[in-house]
Amino acid sequence: MIQIEAIGGYNEVGKNCTAIRIDNEILILDMGVHLDNYIEYTKDEDLLFLEPNELIKVGAIPDINVERELVKAIIPTHAHLDHVGAIPYLANNFDCPIICTPFTKAVIMAILKDEKIKIKNKIRELNVNSKIKVGSNIIEFINITHSTPQTVMVAIHTKYGTIVYANDFKFDNYPILGKKPNYERLKEIGKENVLALIVDSIYAGEQKKTPSEAVAKDMLKDVLLGTENKDKGIIITTFSSHLARLKSIIELGNQLNRKIILLGRSLAKYVYAGEEVGIVKFSDKAEIIRYGKQIKEKLKKIEKNKKKYLVICTGHQGEPKSVLSKISNGLFPFKFDYEDHVIFSCKIIPSKINIKNREILENNLKQKGVRIFRDIHVSGHACREDHRDLINMLKPKNIIPAHGNKEMENAMKDLALEMNYKEGNIFVLKDGDKVTLQ
Numbered sequence: 001m002i003q004i005e006a007i008g009g010y011n012e013v014g015k016n017c018t019a020i021r022i023d024n025e026i027l028i029l030d031m032g033v034h035l036d037n038y039i040e041y042t043k044d045e046d047l048l049f050l051e052p053n054e055l056i057k058v059g060a061i062p063d064i065n066v067e068r069e070l071v072k073a074i075i076p077t078h079a080h081l082d083h084v085g086a087i088p089y090l091a092n093n094f095d096c097p098i099i100c101t102p103f104t105k106a107v108i109m110a111i112l113k114d115e116k117i118k119i120k121n122k123i124r125e126l127n128v129n130s131k132i133k134v135g136s137n138i139i140e141f142i143n144i145t146h147s148t149p150q151t152v153m154v155a156i157h158t159k160y161g162t163i164v165y166a167n168d169f170k171f172d173n174y175p176i177l178g179k180k181p182n183y184e185r186l187k188e189i190g191k192e193n194v195l196a197l198i199v200d201s202i203y204a205g206e207q208k209k210t211p212s213e214a215v216a217k218d219m220l221k222d223v224l225l226g227t228e229n230k231d232k233g234i235i236i237t238t239f240s241s242h243l244a245r246l247k248s249i250i251e252l253g254n255q256l257n258r259k260i261i262l263l264g265r266s267l268a269k270y271v272y273a274g275e276e277v278g279i280v281k282f283s284d285k286a287e288i289i290r291y292g293k294q295i296k297e298k299l300k301k302i303e304k305n306k307k308k309y310l311v312i313c314t315g316h317q318g319e320p321k322s323v324l325s326k327i328s329n330g331l332f333p334f335k336f337d338y339e340d341h342v343i344f345s346c347k348i349i350p351s352k353i354n355i356k357n358r359e360i361l362e363n364n365l366k367q368k369g370v371r372i373f374r375d376i377h378v379s380g381h382a383c384r385e386d387h388r389d390l391i392n393m394l395k396p397k398n399i400i401p402a403h404g405n406k407e408m409e410n411a412m413k414d415l416a417l418e419m420n421y422k423e424g425n426i427f428v429l430k431d432g433d434k435v436t437l438q
Contacts, residue, residue, distance in 0.1 A: 023136070153166045400427045
């Protein structure tokens, strides 16, 4: 008997969590935070030591009601907070290991250390394109591309067949960091008995292929090397976990002969995690400053000779406590000059709180006469034609749309119907729903 329970991320984007029961063993895939609800409740984008029940009540972390003694492993697919952010709060409820890639482990450890949170679970590393036996089943990590390193699809090989959990991914054939997706292995698994595909649905309605990260590098090159900025201040903000994007920015900053400065706690957290596992080595090329007092001192120095520096800082969604927001509202000592450049190498994550915060931030910047460059970005999520390719490779018997609201999940259902799947083999679930496959 296989039962799949949608715990979080099936009503919304975020708070991802799925429980898969195979007979009398349970695997928990992802354990994420809902960032909008979390920030609205705490007024902070960093994970704080808080009571889990408080966070469950406000919808910030998933409410996991499974038979705890049956849980054999917690398996986060990658290091984004909407997939690992609830681990500090909930992992202690389960007597089982956390199994993840080395980079994901390094990020989890950094979060726990920063916030002085202790968990009893052992964190076991499993490299991409590797397998491990957990209870009666084989867990396989398949290399995939996304907007943070060492993201994997998880194949769960059971005596009944294979379940593939693809949450999040894109098909990037020209990645800036790491290898391209392991198409060969996906095609091999597709020749087996794939019972179900649980799949990221965010852009299932977008009728295109998601562009490569190499395209984002070209967009940055166009702005940084193709715009007059010789005597101007340049500040760039992007996702702290996006090490490939940071790599491109640093390389282009070097071409401008500017000194690279990284400012902010979350940037430092992800960069040091990447260095710890040997993915990147930014410390040789950039100065990394984590805390407020040191950031203030550095900004005073940068302000005196802006043309020498390229600043990368937190604040891409307009988070009130981020470095860029504090600069814009005068809490950090840095005065913008007319036509200084602020580059948003990101997309606004479309939630009320993010839209509001970015509007406040951009209005503050415009009042200072700053040139704003928005959406210098490509997504880390698959679009409809990537999903079509994945389904053709795996040939799953059943499709379960995940990681999205109802509209997104219905777009995935429409694709499956278009590909001649029957209604009875497509399960559009809500948080709390269960489906039995065997």
